[in-house]
Amino acid sequence: MAEHILIHHKLDASKANGPGNRAVIWVQGCTLNCPGCFNPKTHDKNEGTQTTVNELFNWLLSLGNSIEGVTISGGEPLQQLKPVLSLLQRIKAETILTTFMFSGYTKKEIETFPQWLALSQALDMLLCGRYDVTHKLESCIVSSSNQEVLFLTNAYTQFEVDNIPHNEIIILPNGAIVASGVGGINLE
Numbered sequence: 001m002a003e004h005i006l007i008h009h010k011l012d013a014s015k016a017n018g019p020g021n022r023a024v025i026w027v028q029g030c031t032l033n034c035p036g037c038f039n040p041k042t043h044d045k046n047e048g049t050q051t052t053v054n055e056l057f058n059w060l061l062s063l064g065n066s067i068e069g070v071t072i073s074g075g076e077p078l079q080q081l082k083p084v085l086s087l088l089q090r091i092k093a094e095t096i097l098t099t100f101m102f103s104g105y106t107k108k109e110i111e112t113f114p115q116w117l118a119l120s121q122a123l124d125m126l127l128c129g130r131y132d133v134t135h136k137l138e139s140c141i142v143s144s145s146n147q148e149v150l151f152l153t154n155a156y157t158q159f160e161v162d163n164i165p166h167n168e169i170i171i172l173p174n175g176a177i178v179a180s181g182v183g184g185i186n187l188e
């Protein structure tokens with residue numbers, strides 16, 4: 001049976017959501033309610049678009065070698081852990097794409113999830129911890145200083161993290177303007 005994922009948006013190519021040129025998937029739904037959250041439109045589970053692991057995987061394949069990896073952001077990916085993990089495992093098993101995920105859960109919380117071992121084996125890098133507006137950072141993909149970046153393989157180092165652009169503006173083929181990076185995603 002098809003595994004479904006509720007998503008907010010996806011982008012074929014971004015340089016401000018992880019190292020290099022990456023496809024990005026923003027999942028829809030988050031109950032963590034970080035004060036000052038920069039992406040509140042991603043919270044409501046009654047919004048967004050239903051898709052499947054298979055559809056997302058085939059979309060990633062269609063991008064060919066134009067990307068070096070995929071970033072899963074949100075919303076809160078771990079509140080859709082089963083399909084998100086299935087997608088990540090398939091990417092790891094069948095492609096050479098690198099995998100990076102944002103989560104509002106702390107490392108300590110994530111390590112209690114029964115799927116932590118499988119998740120850690122399917123990710124190259126994880127940025128985790130609640131967004132804390134009182135510790136806001138202005139010039140880094142890490143949006144508040146309490147958050148942690150976990151390097152789960154040797155694909156990336158702090159050097160690549162430090163060199164990710166803070167924000168970007170993309171004009172899509174249909175003329176829509178997308179602003180993404182720290183501060184989430186906004187469509188105009």
Ligand code: SF4
Pocket residue numbers: 030031032033034037038039040042074075076103104105130131
């Ligand atoms: S910052 Fe992330 S984890 Fe926190 S409420 Fe917003 S979407 Fe959820």
